[in-house]
Amino acid sequence: MTQSFRLPEGGLIDRDRRLGFRFDGRDYMGYAGDTLAAALLANGVHLVGRSFKYHRTRGILSAGAEEPNALIQLGEGARSEPNLRATQIELIDGLEARSQNRWPSLSFDIGAFNNALSRVLPSGFYYKTFMWPASFWMKYEYVIRHAAGLGEAPRGRDPDHYDKTFAHCDVLVVGGGPAGLAAALAAGRAGARVILAEQDSDLGGSLLGTNGTTIDGQPAAQWIAAARAELAAMDQVTVLTRTLAYGYFDHNFIAMVERVTDHLGEKPGHLPRQRLWKLRAKQVVLATGAIERPLVFADNDRPGIMLADACRTYVNRYAVRSGNKAVVFTNNDGGYTAALDMAAAGVNVRAVVDLRANPEGPATERAEAQGLHIMPGSAVVGTSGEKRVKQVRVGRVDPGSGRALAVSETLDCDILAMSGGWSPALHLFSQSRGKVVFDEALGAFVPGDPAQGAHSAGACNGAFGLADCLAQGHAAGRDAAKDAGCKPGRDGARAPEAENHGFLPAQWAWEVPSDKPPGRGGKAFVDFQNDVTANDLRLALREGYHSIEHVKRYTTTGMGTDQGKTSNVNAIGIVAKTMGREIPEVGVTTFRPPYTPVTFGIFAGRDVDGLLDPVRKTPIHSWHEQAGAAFEDVGQWKRPWYFPKPGETMHQAVNREVKAARDSLGIMDATTLGKIDIQGKDTAEFLNRVYTNAWSKLAVGRCRYGLMLNEAGMVIDDGVTARLGENHYLMTTTTGNAAPVLAQLEEFLQTEWPDMEVFVTSVTEQFATVTIAGPNAKPLLRELAADLDLSTEALPHMAIAPGRVAGIDARIARISFTGEMSYEINVPASCGLALWHALMTAGAKYDITPYGTEAMHVLRAEKGFIIVGQETDGSVTPIDLGMDWIVSKKKDFIGKRALSRPDMLKPDRKQLVGLLSENPEEVLPEGAQLVERVLPKPPMPMIGHVSSSYHSPNLGRSIALAMIKGGQARMGQTVLAPLADGTTVTCKVVSPVFLDPEGTRLND
Amino acid sequence: MIESYLRQSPLAHLALAAHGPGSGKPAGVHMAERPFPGLVNLRGPGDNANFHGAFKAAAGYDLPVEAGATAGSANTTALWLGPGEWLILDARGGPKSGPRIAESLRAALAGISAAVTDISESRACIRISGAKARAVLQKGCPLDFHPRHFAQGQCAQSVLARAAILLHMTPDETAADGPAFDVYVARSFAEYTWRWLEDAAREFGVARGER
């Protein structure tokens, strides 16, 4: 199709680069520099979408970020993306675009039936119905859900990647229009580190949409080019185009998103698609411009009804006529500029309908001089045309009643350009907690005092004349640099000069006078995307939803993907008028990030897939991998869970590992256990305070088990601590708690007991730790540590000694978490793999068997040893665990006081016991709940739960540990475990120590 | 018995052979593991002259006391980690260097309430250098790497993506084609950190091996 609405010359497009694209299955052409919206308009396409609720036909309203209507589904499959604004999609060759929220097609949409029903579907109708019969709601909901939503989610894993970065600067300038450019120049010349962020593909802002503007005597385009060049030459200045500052957070922290490759036809693989900038700015200059407002009148939503300034931008920037015959409808002087530029581009401007009884202002005068047909004191009271506006009806406004009188004229047209005034884009300012104030003359909210280091300049600050914008931008840039600590430069002294034209005078009417009573005739839309009409707002007020926040939520005004950029102020105005209040009394709804929607992917950045979260590996990890270990996640660590041999099930592997450790020799990588080096003369006393038991008498070379509580008396960690020297200890913690325990020790030392001479240092990663367990542990060690005296006299149970194992400097501790004779060998981490190899080689004769965490769990459960986090859950005291023996009565320790609170002494607290199921083959599920009696139906009072449960190959039956109310008094009794599958397991309460209660296996 | 070739540096298993950035263009970033540095954690009374005196007597230089400052001799460098905490670093390292430094410091500080802990084995050291080194670190680390804020010889502890790091901008390398940073990270995070940095550097072109 030809670009029949493309002007033969002009615009900022690159006519040498023709680009083909497809919309709803049809092929079109455009130029580089076009947005999709511009290219569609160039091809005469106005109907591009359907509204959210009534599925009304919708066209292109704006030329920028504020677009509520022209929402497009871009791309296919996994790269498909819904709800993109056609006004911001940069055209690339081969672009695939679809309209959305219609079925089967855009021009014939079944959903449009809603429009016929719209009388019974006012705001909030769903709160009032679908309640009968009660059981039908889920069916109604199904229909509602499928009617709602706009575009479609992409299908499949996103093939693109994203990036993020921190950044710092002295001055961030948001917006690359005249105000922002002037600010960046001034700040840059003052020597500040400047970042200029502009969401558009190019600098210039609204200047790009003008014609004949001059700055400092040069055409605007030249001035922009010079500014761009000067900024590029300053190495302290970074200009980021295609970069949206989307959120302004605390302490001048600004989040921005840069579109790196979206606009490229070929996407280089090494570049991310988009990048999140997490920027800390000392000062921020907001130069974000302003957004034109539509006018609210009957049937103001048809394709072809556009913002006046957008029509102007399409002409000047994209060399596109939006139509052939235009009517302009305005309430301010600014609307005439659009009329003039359109006329100059060959559009037949049928009339300028002006709400003002006495149109005046410089642009108005020029239009008069040009002989445009002006209809003062008039209003558009209705339109017609299904897929494109065809006619507008104009009525005269009766100054007395404020009502429009009967239609005075009906005008044919294919474009209705409207201007209802301007709203400064103060979204970021408000996000920064700055208060906004209402400016009566401008009929708009403007920034009040900033709450952070922010300066507003230009149109977003209520300055609409170009000279004012430049002056404010210049001053803001200079002041921001100064506030950021930079010395003012000499050559930055002067602001660029230009002429000043605003859009005033204007006459505010939040809803255009109509010739019909409210609610009759066509729908007067306020929020185009969500189909909210002026009448919906009145309905909400009538029903008692008086707060503007209630109005918003009841009608959904401003809640669409555009967040009400074009509609919010009109809505507030209508609410104020209806309630007879002043606009400031009504107030604004809260501005929230993002300014325009931002991709989820940027928040993940490159922290996806393998880089999602660190995978911590021990120095022996590669061996485990080669051995085919199955791994278990413990915190960020990967720990071998079990080592299946070919063809083995998990159950078989674990049984084999468990048996090996009891019968001959098992070997385990225990490197992940937390290790804390503690030095200083007060260490023993310190341990007294952090552990429940006493530490003063521990001899050098000996180890002791300890329990740690929180101040609520609950068990939080356990482990063995060794005394290495007079004032030197090595504490071990559970794998998961290594970091929190270290942090807590450090906290107590710094804040509670600063006078203690104790130093704690993490050495978890300094050592590789290998445990060998079983009757052949000692023979193996004897072989590899010939110099070491392993006799029980020299190295008894719970002792530690330095030595060399396989030629490696080591610390050898004889401690046991399995109940077997076992040694924990600590060597420098870099030697861990070598040690492992040496042990495996020398241990072959004992059929040395690597075992994983699962076998370790079985081994310790056979002995009734607890695992913190499995038997405990933050509500368990040492007494509950039957570990009174480790709780000192004499000294104070963290958590001690809590143990004497009334509820800690109750006999029905849950206590640790062993459980044997009646059927020895039956392994209770972990997490099974226990009852005394099974009732026919719930609720059934529960007395506890199974915390650990395994098949014990050594006992040849199942065993379990459980926490049961008053458990210690229930020894020998029967309890029942009703399972989810309806069966019940009968079990006997027994001691939690199933194997070798005397501990003879620990001895030679 | 244990031969030093059996020692595994934290990144040894990745078999990081030197290679260029590919596609013929110059690498924006160079990355290399620096294996076996000697690292000793020193804690002591930062406000005690005896302590400082004893250190100086042993090391031949004063402990730095400003945030992020470093000081050193030909043999070792002291990095300020916090009030009363330093890292004594022998970048050339070697398997015994950590224990050796620790031993001599312990001897020198006998009788002073201080703690000396060899942590050489517990950290990996990744050197990242080149014109884009700053940009790569900036992706994951909230510090400001502008030369005005992070100068040669300076050190800082911070985070890089989801790992805790100690950064040292090495003073010895001349910034012919960009600055050089040593990134110290817990051994078990080494592979993650390496892969993360390599991925971050991809858009600039990465060469493995030092310049």
Add this chain to the structure above:
Amino acid sequence: MLVIPCPHCGPRGEIEFSYGGQAHIARPKDPEKVSDAEWADYVFLRDNTKGVFLERWCHVHGCRRWFNVARNTVTYEILAAYDAGAKPPKLDYETQV
């Protein structure tokens, strides 16, 4: 992300720190002497001030020191940072919230 002024390292990003709740809560000297209610207060009860609040932070990914901060819990502005154990600076606690 807040900027927390570490008294030792200078201003750093929030993600380098961990939060420690209200400052100036001392552990009872002799826990056995306090009542259950007083113990519960010590363990569980903290001010939850709307306005200027004295709180603890630890520079975990920096110098690892605990210190105190006076922060407005509504605006999140930080008015002061000072060493653990030191007395809070004189501040206008009535600042508007």
Add this chain to the structure above:
Amino acid sequence: MTCPEKEGWGTAFEMMPRYSIFSLIRNALSYHEGWPRAWRSPEPKSSYDAIIVGGGGHGLATAYYLAKNHGMTNIAVVERGWIGGGNTGRNTTIVRSNYLWDESAALYEHALKLWEGLSQDLNFNVMFSQRGVLNLAHNQHDLRELSRRINANRLNGVDSEFLSPQEIKALVPIMDLRANGRYPVLGASIQRRGGTARHDAVAWGYARAADALGVDIIQQCPVTGFQVEDGQVRAVETAKGTIQARKVGIVTAGHSSVMAGMAGFRLPVQSLPLQALVSEPIKPVLDTVIMSGAVHAYVSQSDKGELVIGAGVDSYIGYGQRGSLPVTEQTLGAICELFPMFRRMRMLRQWGGIVDVCPDASPILSKTPVGGMYINCGWGTGGFKATPGSGWAFAHTVAKDEPHPLNAAFSLDRFRTGYLIDEHGAAAVAH
């Protein structure tokens, strides 16, 4: 359109006509000009039998059940801003009752039963959608905890099932169960009766129903102090003057400590920022609620089509009603990992609430040291689902001056005695 002032907005008391499809059609004929106010906006009387401070869901429900179940109709709800503007209006609307501890399960299950008939009871469609809630397990520890909770739920009469990865895949085809090995999905619990509800409608529905029973709902009226004599509450001081009250129920969520401070007692509660966000609306892709405590990500799709996503709390006290960026990064990182196709979705809006968190992550519904004063707080990150049950039990507490058995365990006293209901410790997530 007539001028509302002349109509005397907020003064007249009129009969509440029932909402139904018929009333909708009837009103359509008169251009919807005949709808009455959903609730009045009266000036406060000089005295009430009871004043409920806080017009969130819990406060409004309390007032409704006080009137409905206990015949107390000379009561008022006093709200600082607009009703439902606190956490009620800013939560991710997940409703479930599959809590671990007996006390919690009983209270939340009572709430769930009330949810099941709430639209009809209130004659206001709260769009309670029983689409099922999944809690994911990512490691062996999670699985063990899940199993413990499922078993406890079933014995407490709370529906709860285990889903294998295959069953999850069938229910939520767009989820990546491998999640690249870091957070593999090893199983899930599902409560099929759980789901979501339309948050605003809950506040409005209770307000309308309470108003119809004579309750005065007074908005834009911050409470600034209490008059307490001889340990007994006498009056409430507000921006609209002092109002006498025989009883006062405080239901102010994030501001509970501030209220308690005015009344002269303290609470073991911290007010933390909790954030949520929504995507742009899309056609249905997710038919259940997905929760992962391990990665702090919660997602469902609203009836309007947007993905509603909840995050974790910021660690520090904050009354700012906004969350910080690092938390958003963490949450959306997790969501993108579980749902790789969502990487291309876009965030439309993010916001925050102020959640009142107890040390044991369980609420307080209790008498206070002040006679005639009662407190309902500590719901933290998960109280929306409890709204009907909370109001129901709290109304009992206020009316009878003693807790109902359902909330007896949730006393202020538990911190002294040690009888905590530790949903934190039990690793149960609380959304």
